Amino acid sequence: MAPKDQVVRLLIVEDSMETAEQLISTLRNGGIPVRPVRAENAQQLAAQIDEHTPDVILVDASNTSPTLVETVAAVRKSSKDIPVIALIAEVTEKTVIDATVAGARACALQTRADHLQMIVKREFADVTTRRAVRRLENSLREVEKRCDALLDSSREPIAFVHEGMHVRANKAYLEMFGFEDFEEIEGTPMLDMIASDHADSFKTLLRKMSKGEKPPERLEIKASRSDGAVFDAIMQFDEATFEGEPCTQITFRQQEINAEQAAELDRLRSQDLVTGLYNRVSFLAELDKVAAEAASGKSDLTLFFIEPDNFRKVLDTVGIGNADLLLADMAKLLKSQLRPQDIPARIGEFTFGAILSRLSHEKAETIAESLRKAFEEHVFELNGKSVNLTISNGVLFIGEKIANTQNMLAEATTVLKSAQGEGGNRYSVFDPAAQDKADAEKQRAWLNLVKDALAHDGFTLYFQPIISLMGEEGEFYEILLRLNSPKGEISPGHFLPIAEKHGLMPAIDRWVISKAIRTVAEREREGRKCTFFIKTTPQTMEDAAILPWIATQLQAARLRGDALVFEAPESKVVTNLKAARTFQKGLEQFHAHFAIEQFGSGLNSMQLLKHVDAKYLKIDRTYMAELPKNKDNQAKVKEIADQARGMDKLTVAEFVEDAASMSILFSCGVNFVQGNFLQEPEKVMSYDFG
Numbered sequence: 001m002a003p004k005d006q007v008v009r010l011l012i013v014e015d016s017m018e019t020a021e022q023l024i025s026t027l028r029n030g031g032i033p034v035r036p037v038r039a040e041n042a043q044q045l046a047a048q049i050d051e052h053t054p055d056v057i058l059v060d061a062s063n064t065s066p067t068l069v070e071t072v073a074a075v076r077k078s079s080k081d082i083p084v085i086a087l088i089a090e091v092t093e094k095t096v097i098d099a100t101v102a103g104a105r106a107c108a109l110q111t112r113a114d115h116l117q118m119i120v121k122r123e124f125a126d127v128t129t130r131r132a133v134r135r136l137e138n139s140l141r142e143v144e145k146r147c148d149a150l151l152d153s154s155r156e157p158i159a160f161v162h163e164g165m166h167v168r169a170n171k172a173y174l175e176m177f178g179f180e181d182f183e184e185i186e187g188t189p190m191l192d193m194i195a196s197d198h199a200d201s202f203k204t205l206l207r208k209m210s211k212g213e214k215p216p217e218r219l220e221i222k223a224s225r226s227d228g229a230v231f232d233a234i235m236q237f238d239e240a241t242f243e244g245e246p247c248t249q250i251t252f253r254q255q256e257i258n259a260e261q262a263a264e265l266d267r268l269r270s271q272d273l274v275t276g277l278y279n280r281v282s283f284l285a286e287l288d289k290v291a292a293e294a295a296s297g298k299s300d301l302t303l304f305f306i307e308p309d310n311f312r313k314v315l316d317t318v319g320i321g322n323a324d325l326l327l328a329d330m331a332k333l334l335k336s337q338l339r340p341q342d343i344p345a346r347i348g349e350f351t352f353g354a355i356l357s358r359l360s361h362e363k364a365e366t367i368a369e370s371l372r373k374a375f376e377e378h379v380f381e382l383n384g385k386s387v388n389l390t391i392s393n394g395v396l397f398i399g400e401k402i403a404n405t406q407n408m409l410a411e412a413t414t415v416l417k418s419a420q421g422e423g424g425n426r427y428s429v430f431d432p433a434a435q436d437k438a439d440a441e442k443q444r445a446w447l448n449l450v451k452d453a454l455a456h457d458g459f460t461l462y463f464q465p466i467i468s469l470m471g472e473e474g475e476f477y478e479i480l481l482r483l484n485s486p487k488g489e490i491s492p493g494h495f496l497p498i499a500e501k502h503g504l505m506p507a508i509d510r511w512v513i514s515k516a517i518r519t520v521a522e523r524e525r526e527g528r529k530c531t532f533f534i535k536t537t538p539q540t541m542e543d544a545a546i547l548p549w550i551a552t553q554l555q556a557a558r559l560r561g562d563a564l565v566f567e568a569p570e571s572k573v574v575t576n577l578k579a580a581r582t583f584q585k586g587l588e589q590f591h592a593h594f595a596i597e598q599f600g601s602g603l604n605s606m607q608l609l610k611h612v613d614a615k616y617l618k619i620d621r622t623y624m625a626e627l628p629k630n631k632d633n634q635a636k637v638k639e640i641a642d643q644a645r646g647m648d649k650l651t652v653a654e655f656v657e658d659a660a661s662m663s664i665l666f667s668c669g670v671n672f673v674q675g676n677f678l679q680e681p682e683k684v685m686s687y688d689f690g
Helices: 017-029 042-052 068-078 093-102 113-153 171-177 196-210 259-270 280-295 311-318 320-337 361-377 405-421 434-455 492-501 505-525 546-557 570-575 577-589 631-646 659-668
Strands: 008-013 034-039 056-060 084-088 106-109 158-162 165-169 218-224 230-242 245-254 301-308 343-346 352-357 380-382 385-387 391-398 426-430 459-465 475-485 488-490 530-535 564-569 593-599 616-619 650-653
Touching: 008 017, 008 042, 008 113, 017 034, 017 113, 034 042, 042 068, 056 068, 056 113, 068 084, 068 093, 084 093, 084 113, 093 106, 106 113, 158 171, 158 230, 196 218, 259 280, 280 301, 280 343, 280 352, 280 391, 280 405, 301 311, 301 361, 301 405, 311 320, 311 385, 320 343, 320 352, 320 361, 320 380, 361 391, 361 426, 391 405, 405 426, 434 475, 434 492, 434 505, 459 505, 475 492, 475 505, 488 492, 492 505, 505 530, 505 546, 505 564, 546 577, 564 570, 564 577, 564 616, 570 577, 570 593, 577 593, 616 631, 631 650, 631 659
Parallel strands: 008 034, 008 056, 056 084, 084 106, 391 426, 475 530, 530 564, 564 593, 593 616, 616 650
Antiparallel strands: 158 165, 158 245, 218 230, 230 245, 301 352, 301 391, 343 352, 380 385, 459 475, 475 488
C-alpha cells in the first residue's frame, strides 16, 4: 500500500457533479486523502492529464462522452503512467471483459464503497511503486556512470568477469598485466592471467562459481603478466552487475605484505577504535549481504538497534572525559550477551547495531530481553564514578518485504524510537510479516472453532420462510447456518471460507442435512407439510457417498424425499457441472429436488438447464435492487419467470425488501418470494432436533 496520508491526485471523468461528489465522499470516508479534479469532456480530460498528471482516473464504463475507450486513448497519447479504473454497476463477465478490452487497468463496483476504496488504494500503491522503480532505475544508471568513471580513475586493478571471461577492466588492471587497451583482453578467459602452477586450483574455483557457490572474499594466488613475468597477488571477489547482467568484480593487489599483516589491516579498517566493534561502514556492508539473503527468501535474520536511555544526562554524571570509556564498557556488555557469530557494531555517536542470524523469532526476543536486563542490572565503574543505565532496543525481523538496506535502517530506527517513546528500558519488535502471521493465526483459531463445533454440535440452524405467491400447498423454508462462539453467533461468511479451504464442508453439510431432516420429520409428525431448502457445496456434490447417506437418513426419519430441496449457486454449478448433474440425477431417485441460486447471473443461464434439471430457480439478487424503479430489472425478472414456467420450473425471488416489489413480482409470474421484509430468519429450537 502507498505511504499513509499520501494524497491521491484523482481525476474523475463524469458529467454529473453529484455523482463525482459521491465518489469523492466514498473515498474520503475510507480514509483515502484525495485531491480531486473533474473532466466533463474530451478537452478537459486532455488538459487535466497534461497539466496535473493524476495518480488515478475514475471513469464510468457507461459514459457516452468521454467514453472509457476515449479516456484510455487520452492517457496513452500522453505517454504517462496513469491507471484507469472503470466504474461498473455490477460484476458480470460482460462488464469486466468490456472494460479490460477498452484498456482499463481495473474495475470497481460503484455500488460497493469498500470495493471502490480497495481498488483505488491498490492501483495508487501500484503506480506509486512503478514510478519509484523508474526513479531508482534512473538513479542506478547515474550511479553506474559515476562508478564507471571512478573505476577508470582508481589506482586499484579491477576487472569484471562473466562466466570466466573479461567483460570490463580499468587502466590500473591493464597496466598491471602489461596491456595497452582493453580490446586486447576483451572476452579472454581470466584463467590467462593466472600462473600455470595455480591454474588448476583456479579452474576448480571457476567451476564452483558457475554452480552458484560463492567465491572466497580473498584469494592468494600467483598471477602472470603478458610478458610471462609471474608475481604474487591477492584477489578479492565481490558480486556486481555489468550492463544489467550479474558478474563478479575482481580486485587485484600485488602482495607486498604478508597475510597476517594484510588481515590485521583489514581488521583495523573495519573496526571502531573506541569500542572495538565493527564501524558503521563495515556494518552497512554486512547489512547489504543480509539484504541479499533476505531477498532470496531467508527469514531467520534479525536486526537490533540499541541506544542508552537519556545518554546526555548520563554524561553529565560521569563527565565527557569518561564517555569513551563508558561506550567501550557498553560494547563489552553488549558483546557478552550475543553469540560469537552475531555481528555487533557502533553505528552512531552512541547507537549500537547488531545482526543476528540463524535463530528463531522467539530466541531473538529472548536475547533482546536478556540484553535489556543485563544493562538494567549492570553498574559501570569509570575512574571512581559509578553509573547505572538502561537501554532501548528496536528489534526488526528481516524478511523479503524489506530486503533493502535503507528500508531496514529506516524500519529499525522507527522501532527503536517506538521503544524510547514508551519510556525506554524495553525492546520493541516489528515483523513485516506480522500481518501474515496474524492472519494465519486467525485462520487457525477459526479452524479450531469450526472443528470444535463439528465435534460438539456447536452450530445453530435458522430458517426463513419462502412465501408462495401462487398458492402452493405447504410451508417452505430455507435453512441457514450459524456458528456458536463465546462472543455469540457468527454468520457463515466468516467461517465457511476457512472450512472450505480445509476440506470441512462435507462434514458441515452432513451436519446441516441431518438436523434439517430430523426437524422437518418432527414437523410432519405434527401434521405440517414442510419443504426445506438446504445449501450444498461443490465438495459435497463431489462426494460419492453423499447420496446413499441422504437416502439412509430419510429412511431412518420416515420422511418423504420431496421435503428436501438442495440448492447451489449458478457459478458453482457451472464450474462443477459434471458433479452437479450427477448429484441432481441422484436426488431424483428418492424424489428430492435441486435448486439453482443466483440464477440469471451468467451470460446464458437458461442453457444451463439443459445439463442440470433444477426444479427451482432462485433469481439473482441483483435484479431485486430498486426493482420498482428499474424497468430493465423488471423485464429481466419477467423473462426468467416466463421461460421457467414454459419449462415447468418454479421461480423464487430472494432479498425482497418492500411491498412494491411484491406486487411487481406477482405480476411477473414469480412463484415464491423471500426476504427480511417478509420475515427475518428464526432460530430452529433445540427441541426440533429431538
